[in-house]
Amino acid sequence: MKNFNYIQFLFDYGTLIVLVGLCFLFSYVTIEEQSPASTTSAELLAKVIKKDLTENNNIIVLARQGSEGKKFAEILTKKLIQYGINVHQTIVGQPADARKALINFGTSGSKLHGIAADKHMASFAGSNIGKISETFPNLSQTIIFQPNSYNWPNFLKRENLLNVMKQISVVAIIAIGMTMIIITAGIDLSVGSLIALSGVITALAIQSLGGDSPAMWHLWLGAIAGALVCGIIGMLTGGLVTIFRIPAFIATLGIMFIAKGLAFIFSESAPIPIANEAFGWLGRGRTFFGLPNSVILMLTLFFLAHILMNRTSIGRYIYAVGGNPEAARLSGVPVKWVLVFVYTLTGVLAGLGGVMEASLHITGDPKSGDLVELKVIAAVVVGGTSLAGGQGRIFGTLIGAFIIAVINNGMNLTGIESHMQKVIYGSVILIAVLIDQLKIHLMKLKKY
Amino acid sequence: MPNTDAASKIPLLRMRGIRKSFPGVKALKGVDLTLYHGEVLALLGENGAGKSTLIKILGGAHQPDEGVIEINNQPANVSTPQASQASGIGIIYQEFNLIPFLSVRENIFLGQEPKFISLIQKTKEEIIAKKLFDRIGIKIPIDTECNALSVAHQQIVEIAKTLAQDARIIVMDEPSAALSPRETKGLFKVIKELKSQGIGIIYISHRLDEIFKISDRITFLRDGQYIDTLKTKEISRNKVIELMVGRSIKNEFPKRNTNIGETRLKVSELSQGKRVQKVSFEIKSGEVVGLTGLVGAGRTETARLLFGAETKDSGDIELDGKLLSIKNPRDAIQQNICLLTEDRKSQGLILTQTIRENFSLPNLLQFCSWSFIRKKDESEALSFYVDQIKMKITSTEQIANTLSGGNQQKVVLSKWLQRNAEVIIFDEPTRGIDVGAKYEIYQLINQLTKKGKAILMISSELPEILGMSDRVLVMNEGHITGEIQNPSNATQEDVMRLATKSKPTSA
Numbered sequence: 010m011k012n013f014n015y016i017q018f019l020f021d022y023g024t025l026i027v028l029v030g031l032c033f034l035f036s037y038v039t040i041e042e043q044s045p046a047s048t049t050s051a052e053l054l055a056k057v058i059k060k061d062l063t064e065n066n067n068i069i070v071l072a073r074q075g076s077e078g079k080k081f082a083e084i085l086t087k088k089l090i091q092y093g094i095n096v097h098q099t100i101v102g103q104p105a106d107a108r109k110a111l112i113n114f115g116t117s118g119s120k121l122h123g124i125a126a127d128k129h130m131a132s133f134a135g136s137n138i139g140k141i142s143e144t145f146p147n148l149s150q151t152i153i154f155q156p157n158s159y160n161w162p163n164f165l166k167r168e169n170l171l172n173v174m175k176q177i178s179v180v181a182i183i184a185i186g187m188t189m190i191i192i193t194a195g196i197d198l199s200v201g202s203l204i205a206l207s208g209v210i211t212a213l214a215i216q217s218l219g220g221d222s223p224a225m226w227h228l229w230l231g232a233i234a235g236a237l238v239c240g241i242i243g244m245l246t247g248g249l250v251t252i253f254r255i256p257a258f259i260a261t262l263g264i265m266f267i268a269k270g271l272a273f274i275f276s277e278s279a280p281i282p283i284a285n286e287a288f289g290w291l292g293r294g295r296t297f298f299g300l301p302n303s304v305i306l307m308l309t310l311f312f313l314a315h316i317l318m319n320r321t322s323i324g325r326y327i328y329a330v331g332g333n334p335e336a337a338r339l340s341g342v343p344v345k346w347v348l349v350f351v352y353t354l355t356g357v358l359a360g361l362g363g364v365m366e367a368s369l370h371i372t373g374d375p376k377s378g379d380l381v382e383l384k385v386i387a388a389v390v391v392g393g394t395s396l397a398g399g400q401g402r403i404f405g406t407l408i409g410a411f412i413i414a415v416i417n418n419g420m421n422l423t424g425i426e427s428h429m430q431k432v433i434y435g436s437v438i439l440i441a442v443l444i445d446q447l448k449i450h451l452m453k454l455k456k457y
Numbered sequence: 458m459p460n461t462d463a464a465s466k467i468p469l470l471r472m473r474g475i476r477k478s479f480p481g482v483k484a485l486k487g488v489d490l491t492l493y494h495g496e497v498l499a500l501l502g503e504n505g506a507g508k509s510t511l512i513k514i515l516g517g518a519h520q521p522d523e524g525v526i527e528i529n530n531q532p533a534n535v536s537t538p539q540a541s542q543a544s545g546i547g548i549i550y551q552e553f554n555l556i557p558f559l560s561v562r563e564n565i566f567l568g569q570e571p572k573f574i575s576l577i578q579k580t581k582e583e584i585i586a587k588k589l590f591d592r593i594g595i596k597i598p599i600d601t602e603c604n605a606l607s608v609a610h611q612q613i614v615e616i617a618k619t620l621a622q623d624a625r626i627i628v629m630d631e632p633s634a635a636l637s638p639r640e641t642k643g644l645f646k647v648i649k650e651l652k653s654q655g656i657g658i659i660y661i662s663h664r665l666d667e668i669f670k671i672s673d674r675i676t677f678l679r680d681g682q683y684i685d686t687l688k689t690k691e692i693s694r695n696k697v698i699e700l701m702v703g704r705s706i707k708n709e710f711p712k713r714n715t716n717i718g719e720t721r722l723k724v725s726e727l728s729q730g731k732r733v734q735k736v737s738f739e740i741k742s743g744e745v746v747g748l749t750g751l752v753g754a755g756r757t758e759t760a761r762l763l764f765g766a767e768t769k770d771s772g773d774i775e776l777d778g779k780l781l782s783i784k785n786p787r788d789a790i791q792q793n794i795c796l797l798t799e800d801r802k803s804q805g806l807i808l809t810q811t812i813r814e815n816f817s818l819p820n821l822l823q824f825c826s827w828s829f830i831r832k833k834d835e836s837e838a839l840s841f842y843v844d845q846i847k848m849k850i851t852s853t854e855q856i857a858n859t860l861s862g863g864n865q866q867k868v869v870l871s872k873w874l875q876r877n878a879e880v881i882i883f884d885e886p887t888r889g890i891d892v893g894a895k896y897e898i899y900q901l902i903n904q905l906t907k908k909g910k911a912i913l914m915i916s917s918e919l920p921e922i923l924g925m926s927d928r929v930l931v932m933n934e935g936h937i938t939g940e941i942q943n944p945s946n947a948t949q950e951d952v953m954r955l956a957t958k959s960k961p962t963s964a
Binding site for chain 2: 320321322323325326328329332333335336337338339340341342343399400
């Protein structure tokens, strides 16, 4: 048996541990009393009432205004009628409406056995029933039924978690390409601008193809046009980096300005609406198991990229080029093609990100994508990919993106104001890089 | 002090019972080392014997777990590199620590500039620098940028730097590795000069010729253990090898019985600028052709042109009568030519990757179906070579960086053996490799000749070139200046005569 290497374990799974730790932290600080207003809680409450009251007892159902309350009240009423309880009235509205209903009942003179209410209405009823029953003694023995409340972190709600993933999906998808570029010891600053350009081109293409009522295939063509143009620009970047040997930082800085400028020129500086709600499918839709389509796309792409990097020759070449371009070249690796490939792929992914962004707002906005390149780079670096090249993992980047998303979300939930958020955000990036440095240091010590 | 005799016997440096462990490895298991004033002490041992660890402890880069270090009988503080320098220890590593775009003078005084109210006193620097070079006995223009200097001169600058720090103990790690024979002679002159000034020198090298020429005593290390310290004059070459590897090696170069056959590789008038001019030669089936010359003669450049690593201006390359078209290394590999580069760390290996990944890099397509890698086939192919060429590794998933020089070279070898090329160019195949591993590499070259491969071997070590080649080509200034038909009867002087000849023989 080999000794278990704790240091190695910590570094291999360190980012994952940080992510889990953050989730625990934000779960802990966002624990709050939850009043369930769901279907199940309505059914449970109906059962409780059935046990305590007898048939033909009078009851009033109260729920706060809103779709949640309405649904709660509907189901509760339906169940209670099934159990043979006399539902006198169902109120979905403001406390004032509830008061009015109770007074109305009071004047009728018959006995009110119970009030079934959601948490808000129950607390209103609880504090007012005493006063009302002074005037109307037929309300003095009324029991107030409300669903049991319980504690649960706001952070860990299904909706919130899906939201976290959805919000980071564009950044994460582009980060796939960025991981590959950074593994080859390059960088791409243009991805944020490509988001804007892709969105604008997509919207323009749809507009010019389909006019006021674009058909489905117009939407598809538009999306493909957006991704394709960005792919071509990525290929161009790759050419600048390989053939003309311009440092990637400079080449992509140039492309960044050019693409952003073009996005504003093409759109004449105004967001371009897309005249078909169906375009929102990718950014807003939930086709499978209630998961956002963008999240499914993100996870699929990460899975494919993982296979590309770990199981195929091109993946091996990407690591080799980053580790030592000269040794790779002398081993017969087509170094230039590998570089052009990663920049082109990143261009396509940034274009896809632009389409997703346009889909979310059903608009091609030249202002979108601002500073996204920095978030993307942050996700890659936090995910453990070294800027020196040669090392890094695709799923590390996914975790890095999640860490950034979770921090963002957690800070919003706990109400940390936006300037402070930036400070914390920056600190996390620095800590991630420090851990990376520590890792290199410890590796050296081990090597002697 | 009782008398002057005893005073002169006080060792300059004394290290006693040095122990050092790293996680999983005992690098040093109680090593002693004594260095006297005005002495050259050679430190000998195979790769992994603990030489570098010992030197790093002396230089303050590592802390010993146990042991005493004394300078002039006083406990010395070498807890940090700065403390070590302050104690008068100067270390010249294989990789120089010069800043390429600073001048010689600026490099010498880097970090210890003489100042007057925080302004650097340039004139004072110039005077001191001139004095230093007078002491060394070599004149180097002190305002040249360091990247404009030859390797040999850069080394002199390194020496000057240690002297400027007032070093009394100078450690040189493989100082001749990148030097031509003539430059090495120059270095020896400098060492003798320093010796006469009472400076103690620890000299690390794998080249036994040099050890015998320059050292007064030899300290042997093996597997982190102190073996012995002997006077150089009193031991034979075979004894030295035996003490180093712990067993006796009969011959430095294994015998070869191969039939040399038809011409396989034919190179005609290969040219690139001034570096390679009209180089023509042939290599026959089963033949080892040695290519030597001084550094900068165009040997490596010729190899790189053959391999497509650089673009040739003109010239033809034929293999088995077929004209080859080689524009880049990929073309060369596909047409059965491979090159083992002289610098395996920067050109031969991807140090951050595993042995398996390095091994399969040029062979990836044969392990792929639909561009998916069959990792199992990869590992199986590699494990064959692990046994065949005796790689000492813990697993094929070990990172290349963690291997010793000899094992790194074996990884490079394995990847080209798997490629099964017909023409194999070895550029300095045994540089920085210990005697045992060298012998194994020679044996492997012999095995290749049995398979009818054509082999070109470039080396600066003349005994190796003469001992291993069937024919030797000598280059100077981009030309082939001569050929030695029967190297086993030739002397090193014959080679040097050709290596310094300025006009090609055909002229």
